[in-house]
Amino acid sequence: MHKSEDVLRKTLDIVSRNSVSEAIKLQNEIAESIVLEDHPNVRSLIFSKKPTMIAGIDLSYPGGKALACAAIIKFYPDSKSYEIVEEESVLSEPGFPYIPGLLAFREIPAVAELMKKIKNRPQIVFFDGHGIAHPRRTGIATHFSLAFGIPAIGIAKKKLTGNYIPPDTSYEEVLKSDPERFEEEPELFRLPAGTPRNSNFFSPLIDKSGNQIGWALKLKKRTREIFASPGSMVSMKSTLRLTIMLYDGYKLPAPTRVAHNLTQRIYKI
Secondary structure, eight states, X not given: OOOHHHHHHHHHHHHHHTOXXXXXXXXXXXXXXXXXXXXXXXXXXXXXXXXXXXXXXXXXXXXXXXXXXXEEEEEETTTTEEEEEEEEEEXXXXXXXXXXXXXXXXXXXXXXXXXXXXXXXXXXXXXXXXXXXXXXXXXXXXXXXXXXXXXXXEEESSOOSOBOOOOSSOHHHHHHHOXXXXXXXXXXXXXXXXXXXXXXXXXXXXXXXXOEEEEEEOOSTTSOOEEEEEEESSOHXXXXXXXXXXXXXXXXXXXXXXXXHHHHHHHHO
């Protein structure tokens, strides 16, 4: 449909004119360009042992302004560890009204300025928000991915649409229950080593037409489930696998949590 530059240009133009009808039209067009197959960057992260740059991006609205924060981590697949290599932020005036389902138009302008500041280009981005788990399949992670040409995953604390069976255990508990079972099972859509066949810490998120639009999963015990969905250039299976792979003992996967912490730290300054 569009090149990424066209999506970004059209988005910024729509924001400048505050056109709700054109925003919805663009979302419907973007939805036709979503790719739920793994980009080479995603395959490299999953199957390569090379360190990978991963970004987490989070937005908040202190005092009515848009605060966009990015944390870039260097992830080491061998040890499942990471280090923070860059933190950037942008504070700007929102150019689009708050309208549920159209939040990407409120956030993309700030994210565009943020991307200009980032020195370490990420291979994949985790957003605090939704990907295709959105009424028109175009949450912030999807909009970003198609506007910047970078694979993205949305990690949200609340469901926007769809139904699921609530997970009744957590990844943390599964890891502790039987560590000797942690063997790679390629036939189980290549989940990380340590994911047993009868895991029920995750559940498909299904829309009203019966299509899967994401995952509900619980990483840490005594927390509520989170919702992971692909933006674009990431498969449904890899969305789950990467979210689990980047678990580091907290409710949110590392990139999303680190970006959220940066936002909170700046907000309190």
